[in-house]
Amino acid sequence: MSDEPSAADEIMDGVYRALRAHGYADATMQDIADECSKSKSLLHYHYDTKEDLLVAFLDHVISDSERRIAAHADDPPAERLAGFIGWFVFERQAVDREAFHIALLELRTQGPFNEPIREQLVRSDRLLRGTVVDILESGIEAGVFRDVDVEETAALLVATLDGARTRQITLSGGADDAADGEGFGRDRSDDSSPDDSSPDDSSPDDSSPDDSSPDDSPSGTFDAADRPEPTYTRAVAEATLRRIVDPLLAEGVELPSLEVGIAEMAPEGGGRTENGDADE
């Protein structure tokens, strides 16, 4: 019985890696079993279907987000808000994190057709908007924020940050952008990938030149080939601070730093949560 939680955690790590490698639609129970070194029959003992397992995984990811949010509940409200915004910043080297969020986005498209999945998405939406509401209410009480419509602000912030993330991950060049590294490309073949359980978020391949032709490479602001450009999520996070958060601040309160916010919500290091910090 004392082994059970650990086995469940190992299975969840396997789901995470299988989603990253194969995506939602293509990941099989066998892929997940392979990724956590369990037997497929053990998985089926605990979870009747792939859908059941993925709903349990969403529950696990959202519970993890709840814990991370709760750990900062007593921080100063302006810093908490910067932390919330920084949480949605994906830097260029966050290849695994992007791959995982693409799989989650696939999963999200099942919401309208799958009630258990939709319930988790609704729970995640409540968590995210509720967190912003809580931060704003604490800040208003503390005199740090002006007396704004907290529900409206929460919806605006969550939509903005989610939208920036969706645009960044779907517009990403994936494996091309990630140069020679493990990259964004999925292992779509059946020869299973080598064990990639070690976190490699700090991949050094980021600075490699992009070899796509000029005509191919987007000339937009955020995805230009010259790398000093911020990512879509970083650009929008900075704009959010200046355009949405700054007007919320009470007279004399300093705009919190995005860098501090990013550092605040960064994982403690190691393990699945390094990349699997997703909200939904």
Added chain:
Amino acid sequence: MSDEPSAADEIMDGVYRALRAHGYADATMQDIADECSKSKSLLHYHYDTKEDLLVAFLDHVISDSERRIAAHADDPPAERLAGFIGWFVFERQAVDREAFHIALLELRTQGPFNEPIREQLVRSDRLLRGTVVDILESGIEAGVFRDVDVEETAALLVATLDGARTRQITLSGGADDAADGEGFGRDRSDDSSPDDSSPDDSSPDDSSPDDSSPDDSPSGTFDAADRPEPTYTRAVAEATLRRIVDPLLAEGVELPSLEVGIAEMAPEGGGRTENGDADE
């Protein structure tokens, strides 16, 4: 030769209906052929693979958006901006439009793995951000907007509106929410759906009570069971006008109306574009 464009348009209508009914992953060439009353071999004559056809469809949808944006290029800048924002508002009865956008969102998750799809997504992103930049630059020149960072504002607006749409469509109860109507539910079985080529965006089923139990129905702000609540996209569009657009306006310029904006970008009536106004 003079028939060719018409056949192509019919095929594109078939793709639209097949995506709406089956989603991206599940729609087959046969489904598309059925939806446009063509033979599968004719489709394959023009398009080698389903992927080729879907890339052509994305091209078609984005070109349509380009035309609709161009048709308003000479409107007053503040109204154009309200029109752009209103374009992303999905009312509760927009069941077909939501179903179509869920399929597009599925398609978007293929961007990192499929260069031709990604090229269309990049093109769409440039169109959307470029449109906002153009509106802002015209407005600054006309003295309607303050001299703001247009690129930053464009990225913020597009992320916000896209995020609101993604959240609304993925959190939607689908067929449940749509009561007895054709609804959001996909026809996942093989018995093909009746001809639904007539636009029914103004479905009267909207006012039907939601029969889900209180525990099931989200208690959040936007998806509460009592229908006077605005949709996620409408709530965020209103917040966007007040929080992001209002501070852009030059002294004395009145905030444009969202209702006027929604009406401005509404389709001229009939046909696929009624719902297929999507950007990507």
